Amino acid sequence: MSQVTEVLVPLRWSDMDAYGHVNNVQFVRLLEDARVAMLVDWFPEGLEQLDRGIVVARHEIDYLAPLNYRPQPVAVDVWVTRIGGASYDIGYVIRDPQSFGSTRYAVAETTLALFNLRDGVPRRMAAEERTQLQRHLGDPAPLRSRRSL
């Protein structure tokens, strides 16, 4: 899918928990890192986009395989799965980079609500924001809960 942006996200040794695997909460942290890189990539104004106000309204994540710390980063595929009037959804797959392996570690989806951080009120999506997001609009996130619908 050409809509998909691949982001390489480095792991940290501390992402592992007492079981010796990357902790489930740290997977959600990896999604945050992928999202920040995505905003820099997708929007000309980069991180400023964050200041315009995007608030996480929902996460859903399926864990598929245990991940151990390694010097090699994980690859996170990021794309848009829904564009609404004042929010949009992002799909992700956390996986090995092609040069490293072929394991899929997690599939996830995040709903981002557009917010005006200064006065704390929701805002409508701007036209240029919608245009930009449409370039990255792809398939639904392959979550288990979606497959069963």
Add this chain to the structure above:
Amino acid sequence: MSQVTEVLVPLRWSDMDAYGHVNNVQFVRLLEDARVAMLVDWFPEGLEQLDRGIVVARHEIDYLAPLNYRPQPVAVDVWVTRIGGASYDIGYVIRDPQSFGSTRYAVAETTLALFNLRDGVPRRMAAEERTQLQRHLGDPAPLRSRRSL
């Protein structure tokens, strides 16, 4: 609901991110803390239960209101929403303790898969585990995605 266990989870100043709110990933960390306390409370063998092997297979979380750091803990309601053959679901509400306020910050659900950590294979739920979980079985988690079904 008598099935619900209330766990008080202290915040840390570092739970806040650069926006000055408790970061969305740290909400998932609060769920982990509530889950650990729940296991100690529900199972006679307490934390040993973790060693018997419970692996997070899925999280879904809806963010309802911004949360700022404060010395007072949040209350997390925890209960069982589904009991399967080799997994079960936990519902949570993150909210103010009654003595402090009445805001609900998040609603979430986690699927826990039963695993044998030593040999890395899934395991069936033991009879006494099922009996224990049934005491805490309650309503579905009031997630937005469930309401629309």
Add this chain to the structure above:
Amino acid sequence: MSQVTEVLVPLRWSDMDAYGHVNNVQFVRLLEDARVAMLVDWFPEGLEQLDRGIVVARHEIDYLAPLNYRPQPVAVDVWVTRIGGASYDIGYVIRDPQSFGSTRYAVAETTLALFNLRDGVPRRMAAEERTQLQRHLGDPAPLRSRRSL
């Protein structure tokens, strides 16, 4: 020592790393939590004190014993070890609460520099700040490096 303020700091399961002990970096996080509680306790204006601008300029920490996660908090003794013109030092001992045990896990010292966060310049200590800190002034931190001097 009456100068010492005892702060109870709860642990989190995630404070443990892949070795199954509370990670050395998380000890520094526990110091932060103790410091925040200390500011609330020592200064009438509490957390506002942070906004007036206190910046960590230095940490030194000796690790004395491994610490494992447990539902019981650690106790952190906090006191002032030096008062300067535009900075002060805080000593800490991380230990078991008396009701729980008698292990000392770490000794540490932090230099806090007074800063004006709005315009980013150092500031002189205010008279009432000095008065308040003097009530908590005690012995040097029992760090190994100090003992050898």
Add this chain to the structure above:
Amino acid sequence: MSQVTEVLVPLRWSDMDAYGHVNNVQFVRLLEDARVAMLVDWFPEGLEQLDRGIVVARHEIDYLAPLNYRPQPVAVDVWVTRIGGASYDIGYVIRDPQSFGSTRYAVAETTLALFNLRDGVPRRMAAEERTQLQRHLGDPAPLRSRRSL
């Protein structure tokens, strides 16, 4: 200094705290990441070295300049500042990579104690470990406390 190993350590957006700067505790986390990369670089057996048992016995860190999140990594210079019978010291400078800037953000030193993790007892340094460390032995860490001695 040829003894110095330069490690590039990526930042995470979440390294920032509510002040909008990389949090002082996260600086200590960056040191951990640099140390893990250093072990992979210095020792043929790489991360296995960690399992042979290296325990952090002390940290000292001076904060020199505020650091903000950016997609570009920081450079961490790592070298050996002392070799003892059952421990050694590592010096670090956290700074901009040369292609990016010339700010020094922190200077630090860590004492690593050699430990036998399985039976929990200190161990003597092996001959090949000493040989390897001597290749990286350099100047004392330029900490403020050292300068005043």
